[in-house]
Amino acid sequence: MSLAERHEMMTGEDATWDGGMGSVGDYIALLKPRVMSLVIFTAFVGMMLAPGQIHPVLAGVGLLCIAIGAGASGALNMWYDADIDRIMSRTQKRPIPAGKITPDEALAFGLTLSLGSVLTLGLVVNWFAGAFLAFTIFFYVVIYTMWLKRSTPQNIVIGGAAGAFPPMIGWAAVTGNVSLESLVLFLIIFMWTPPHFWALALFKSGDYRAAGIPMMPVVAGESSTRTQILAYAVILAPIVVSPYLLGFASPVYGAVSSVLSAVFVALAFNVWRKREGDAARKAAVRLFSYSILYLFLIFALLLGENLLARLV
């Protein structure tokens, strides 16, 4: 006897089912497409910068697997965080809190895609990259989402590693290992993550407070967060310039990345300086918006140089 039949016998009426409501678009939303696009881009840069050869078809499949793996961890994150997503204005419209997809459906979707992407990457490209992708999904879902996010204000500092791994996976897809260069790409995203998210948390701290997430402004206060944002921005600057210092980017990259980093530090300083009212909010929004452009431009520069070198 099926569950539905049993349910009908127990209630004595025709059963309705709250599942099966999700459209294709809702399932795509579960993959966090905007995060995915950044993952594809940084993984692609990692692949292009890596020494060695990979067949373009295999590189394409590798990128697809990394993208699907990232999407799967997004779906698993939404499955686990449905309770707090319901509270925060930024996340209320996600498919699970909006009642379009049930948590069980999201869990099945996320697990299926995780397994599929890891196995395909392992079989088609190499098993080191496959294992690295599996570890990244585990890190994001278990270490960050289940453990750190709700327990420590250092949540996004450590959890940020999950978002920083994709260029290393891209690199590993070509070379089968890690190296100093790929570690630098990792460090750029890793050190960029705290000021990026804390800038967001400064103007969304009400949301995080209501949901009981111990983001830095909620736990340590806004003043301490502003100081830490500035500290991370200052530490990030030399790391961003280091591809030039280590010899795998040109002086042009060195010069442009220095200017971009100086702007980032200046905006972080502005956040540190303006602490009251609308000006403080505007400074945080400006830093948050610029941080996305900053990371994109850094990786675009590295990619552009590499492509140019291949053509010449």
Next chain:
Amino acid sequence: MEDNGVKLTEKQQKNRRSRSIAIALVLAALVVLFYVVTIVKMGPDVLTRPL
């Protein structure tokens, strides 16, 4: 599902159909993908190797 007593709403039926089409397309794409990957991995000399 209807046979088991669960009545799907019109919206559920419509979304189920679009999901089914999407799954069919993804499966077809995977078949093509694995075919191409197999050819790429075997290389051009697949027919000339010694038996």
